[in-house]
Amino acid sequence: MSIRVGESAQAATFPKAAKKLLQNTQLRRNVRRATDTIRGKRAKVVDEMPDWQALRTAAQQIKKRTLRNLDSYLVQFEKACAEAGGKVHWARDADEANAIVVGIIQSHNQKEVIKVKTMTSDETRLNHALEAAGISPYETDLADLIIQLGNDKPSHIVVPALHKNKSEIRQIFMEQMGLKELGHAPEDLAGAARNFLRERFLRVKVGFSGANFAVAETGSVCVVESEGNGRMCVTLPDVLITMFGVEKIVPTFDDLEVFLQLLPRSATGERMNPYNSIWTGVTPGDGPKEFHVILLDNGRTKVLADEESRETLHCIRCAACLNACPVYRQTGGHAYGSIYSGPIGAILTPQLQGMQHSTTLPYASSLCGACYEVCPVKINIPEILIHLRRKIVESGGAALTERMGMAVAGYTLADSGRLGTAQKLVQLGRQPLDAIGLPGWSAARDLPEIPKQTFREWWKSSRGGK
Amino acid sequence: MSTAREEILQRVRTAIGTQAPEEPVQREYRQAGTLSEEAKIDLFIDRLHDYNAEVYRCAAGEEAVTIAEALTARGKKRILIPPGFPAALLPTGPDFVRDTALDYRDIDATEGALTCATAAIAMTGSLILTHSATEGRRALTLIPDYHLCVVYTNQLFETVPEGLRALGGRRTSPVTTIAGPSATADIEMTRVKGVHGPRVLDVIVVAAG
Amino acid sequence: MLISLFITCYNDTLFPGTGKSVVRVLERLGHTVEFREQQTCCGQMHYNTGYHPEAVTIMKKFVADFWDAEVVVIPSSSCVAMIRDHYPKMAKEAGLEKEVEALVPKVFEFTEFLTDKLGITDVGATYPHSVTMHTSCHALRSLHCEDRPQRLLKAVRGLDYLELPASDQCCGFGGTFAIKNAEVSTAMLSEKMKAVLSTGAEVCTGSDNSCLMHIGGGLTRQRGTARCVHIAEILASEEGDQ
Numbered sequence: 001m002s003i004r005v006g007e008s009a010q011a012a013t014f015p016k017a018a019k020k021l022l023q024n025t026q027l028r029r030n031v032r033r034a035t036d037t038i039r040g041k042r043a044k045v046v047d048e049m050p051d052w053q054a055l056r057t058a059a060q061q062i063k064k065r066t067l068r069n070l071d072s073y074l075v076q077f078e079k080a081c082a083e084a085g086g087k088v089h090w091a092r093d094a095d096e097a098n099a100i101v102v103g104i105i106q107s108h109n110q111k112e113v114i115k116v117k118t119m120t121s122d123e124t125r126l127n128h129a130l131e132a133a134g135i136s137p138y139e140t141d142l143a144d145l146i147i148q149l150g151n152d153k154p155s156h157i158v159v160p161a162l163h164k165n166k167s168e169i170r171q172i173f174m175e176q177m178g179l180k181e182l183g184h185a186p187e188d189l190a191g192a193a194r195n196f197l198r199e200r201f202l203r204v205k206v207g208f209s210g211a212n213f214a215v216a217e218t219g220s221v222c223v224v225e226s227e228g229n230g231r232m233c234v235t236l237p238d239v240l241i242t243m244f245g246v247e248k249i250v251p252t253f254d255d256l257e258v259f260l261q262l263l264p265r266s267a268t269g270e271r272m273n274p275y276n277s278i279w280t281g282v283t284p285g286d287g288p289k290e291f292h293v294i295l296l297d298n299g300r301t302k303v304l305a306d307e308e309s310r311e312t313l314h315c316i317r318c319a320a321c322l323n324a325c326p327v328y329r330q331t332g333g334h335a336y337g338s339i340y341s342g343p344i345g346a347i348l349t350p351q352l353q354g355m356q357h358s359t360t361l362p363y364a365s366s367l368c369g370a371c372y373e374v375c376p377v378k379i380n381i382p383e384i385l386i387h388l389r390r391k392i393v394e395s396g397g398a399a400l401t402e403r404m405g406m407a408v409a410g411y412t413l414a415d416s417g418r419l420g421t422a423q424k425l426v427q428l429g430r431q432p433l434d435a436i437g438l439p440g441w442s443a444a445r446d447l448p449e450i451p452k453q454t455f456r457e458w459w460k461s462s463r464g465g466k
Numbered sequence: 467m468s469t470a471r472e473e474i475l476q477r478v479r480t481a482i483g484t485q486a487p488e489e490p491v492q493r494e495y496r497q498a499g500t501l502s503e504e505a506k507i508d509l510f511i512d513r514l515h516d517y518n519a520e521v522y523r524c525a526a527g528e529e530a531v532t533i534a535e536a537l538t539a540r541g542k543k544r545i546l547i548p549p550g551f552p553a554a555l556l557p558t559g560p561d562f563v564r565d566t567a568l569d570y571r572d573i574d575a576t577e578g579a580l581t582c583a584t585a586a587i588a589m590t591g592s593l594i595l596t597h598s599a600t601e602g603r604r605a606l607t608l609i610p611d612y613h614l615c616v617v618y619t620n621q622l623f624e625t626v627p628e629g630l631r632a633l634g635g636r637r638t639s640p641v642t643t644i645a646g647p648s649a650t651a652d653i654e655m656t657r658v659k660g661v662h663g664p665r666v667l668d669v670i671v672v673a674a675g
Numbered sequence: 676m677l678i679s680l681f682i683t684c685y686n687d688t689l690f691p692g693t694g695k696s697v698v699r700v701l702e703r704l705g706h707t708v709e710f711r712e713q714q715t716c717c718g719q720m721h722y723n724t725g726y727h728p729e730a731v732t733i734m735k736k737f738v739a740d741f742w743d744a745e746v747v748v749i750p751s752s753s754c755v756a757m758i759r760d761h762y763p764k765m766a767k768e769a770g771l772e773k774e775v776e777a778l779v780p781k782v783f784e785f786t787e788f789l790t791d792k793l794g795i796t797d798v799g800a801t802y803p804h805s806v807t808m809h810t811s812c813h814a815l816r817s818l819h820c821e822d823r824p825q826r827l828l829k830a831v832r833g834l835d836y837l838e839l840p841a842s843d844q845c846c847g848f849g850g851t852f853a854i855k856n857a858e859v860s861t862a863m864l865s866e867k868m869k870a871v872l873s874t875g876a877e878v879c880t881g882s883d884n885s886c887l888m889h890i891g892g893g894l895t896r897q898r899g900t901a902r903c904v905h906i907a908e909i910l911a912s913e914e915g916d917q
């Protein structure tokens with residue numbers, strides 16, 4: 001089986017990658033600025049919603065219900081979609097999914113496909129597979145276009161090029177689009193993308209999209225976007241292929257009323273994103289003549305099997321947890337070595353990819369809880385991080401020094417007499433503290449003076465052990 | 467060898483296992499508005515202004531004059547209309563082209579599109595199109611650079627749940643919700659208006675007769 | 676009221692002054708404080724780092740040590756958060772549900788004990804210094820402390836309270852995080868120190884000595900103008916102390 005989450009299996013460990021990125025002051029400034037902006041906007045439009053917590057609760061319950069009955073909802077979706085003229089495919093893993101896409105495009109003798117931002121296709125590395133088959137994938141989302149033209153990696157799940165500022169983007173566009181002149185305003189850059197892609201939208205016969213939600217009841221698929229590139233991709237081509245993870249199902253059409261309120265406010269701090277497209281199968285005289293859906297597993301059923309962490313699959317990819325995360329704020333997304341970065345990446349990548357590939361990710365958090373606070377579907381990310389740490393420790397994945405330190409500490413703390421003895425040792429010198437790896441700490445911080453007397457000693461001497 | 471479908475469904479069933487009974491979904495969020503009719507319309511217009519849309523208000527029967535006014539203000543002379551757009555609403559003067567089966571490139575060459583809508587949501591400033599004969603196929607309000615939309619006050623709802631539920635049987639037609647002109651926040655997280663969809667959106671709010 | 680003090684393992688070892696201050700405040704308010712000498716730790720470090728069985732053993736000990744206390748007061752938000760947020764789930768595995776369920780509502784963080792349980796904001800303290808406050812993540816998001824510590828501080832005579840900018844940002848401590856991801860932690864710390872220094876306060880206080888040790892350790896290294904002091908020590912101060 002080839003479960004794949006982009007190139008995460010080959011990625012450097014988090015501390016190593018982070019250390020390098022921390023040197024990049026421009027990138028860090030860009031990330032800080034962008035996340036500050038979005039956090040401010042989000043806070044404003046969330047605060048004006050008196051029923052925000054009720055919406056979060058409903059969303060969490062809907063997602064729970066979905067997962068609890070996922071098999072029947074998938075079958076229900078398949079049936080409804082097929083009845084409306086869609087064709088449903090199932091893909092166990094990345095290679096199987098890519099092969100289905102390539103097969104459909106080749107059966108129409110096409111060499112090009114226009115794509116709207118799809119995390120699952122980054123997961124399966126679809127573009128790579130398409131290129132290998134001689135098919136050119138064109139990313140049409142502005143940020144994805146920046147990444148594709150700049151030969152870069154996404155660093156954020158909603159705004160993949162968040163680490164780039166406008167002058168860097170301008171540079172990439174001028175070079176890659178062959179423009180001699182280009183204004184400096186964001187409007188000019190957006191205009192350049194419009195001109196660059198317009199001809200492709202009108203020409204290319206195959207479109208590819210993901211889905212934010214898929215409705216079991218009606219077989220409908222929903223894509224949430226801003227630029228209109230999504231509408232172009234799902235409307236203009238003759239053939240449309242839509243791929244999404246099996247967890248993207250919601251039971252009923254009415255459930256959309258919950259998510260379409262939570263998502264834009266959480267993701268971009270807007271009351272509503274400019275466009276939502278919802279379509280059901282094929283509509284004669286309007287849009288594609290052929291519609292394929294690919295339901296992707298690629299590790300999701302493994303996540304589903306772990307009761308303690310299955311709520312990871314509730315995620316609606318709004319990135320609010322990234323924007324709120326003080327760790328992400330410092331490093332940006334590349335440190336996570338995966339297309340899924342930030343707090344959600346720290347729990348999702350190891351579970352999808354297999355824990356052995358990403359044992360440092362669950363530790364890439366101070367457990368401050370900012371992610372949980374903003375998550376629109378109330379995923380308790382800190383709890384899941386701790387759960388994954390436990391799994392790493394139980395499978396022997398922790399460093400020997402750490403295991404020994406923890407064992408000694410556990411033994412010491414199980415008895416106040418032993419604790420007293422250890423405290424004496426600490427007072428005699430700093431050795432025991434340094435021994436568990438405090439050099440990293442001491443590079444930038446002093447350790448406190450070790451007091452001559454512990455509290456319990458003081459109590460005993462001043463209160464006579466009363 | 468089992469098919470991918472069977473295998474995935476089997477994995478799902480094994481993963482779910484047997485679980486505690488299902489919890490009900492509590493829908494304690496707002497499902498109905500509380501504003502007066504006038505306040506609701508004001509809110510809608512306010513939201514549209516937020517998106518830089520130009521908003522016109524008129525009484526039933528004044529649609530044609532208002533359409534003429536809006537198009538003149540934008541200097542638009544040649545406008546696409548959906549096949550079922552009511553002829554009675556069309557002013558004389560501008561050149562209206564009915565979309566029958568125009569090529570996408572022909573659509574691209576026009577100055578804009580004029581359509582009706584199925585519903586609208588005040589809280590979010592959204593127009594909802596279900597692409598009926600008066601709203602046109604999706605390409606019509608996507609490819610041209612200008613969209614003028616006529617919406618009636620009895621199509622306007624305060625909250626998102628009300629607006630989506632108003633679609634009724636039309637929810638399985640293609641549905642597009644539109645909140646302002648196309649935009650992007652991809653450059654330094656600031657909303658920049660005008661990318662691939664229409665860069666200019668105007669709305670005529672007609673008091674339902 | 677007979678108040679049982681859970682000092683926490685690191686306060687016991689590294690910050691005994693905080694414990695003494697808690698005792699001083701509570702006794703000044705007319706309460707009796709007991710210290711159960713068999714106590715050790717809440718198990719937080721083990722739990723958060725993934726050492727579950729060790730954490731459960733420590734939890735069992737905590738329950739055995741304190742099950743019959745009238746109230747337990749702890750001068751550390753993160754240890755209270757550990758007990759409130761994680762003990763109930765851990766108890767299920769350890770078969771201690773009833774005991775934990777009975778004990779958890781009797782456990783209070785020091786400042787919330789003053790404001791919520793005793794209903795006091797003026798504890799009769801005098802502290803003639805300018806003070807800003809770092810609200811630890813556990814106090815903020817788990818204990819939902821809101822402005823309780825600030826209310827206590829503002830009632831202290833002579834104290835000039837200065838608001839900390841970006842006060843909801845983590846200082847970067849996070850237990851073993853500061854060691855496993857020392858560089859990122861340091862970057863988070865610099866932002867926090869910048870915020871503290873921007874207030875011009877002489878003292879940065881808080882309800883968690885772990886965060887304060889982190890911020891304070893950075894400040895002394897940089898020879899910053901501010902020092903870190905646990906809120907209990909401020910609330911214990913009387914005229915003539917300083």
Ligand code: SF4
Pocket residue numbers: 266314315316317318319320321322344371374375376377378379
């Ligand atoms: S985990 Fe929650 S906050 Fe993070 S991306 Fe997913 S839904 Fe958004």
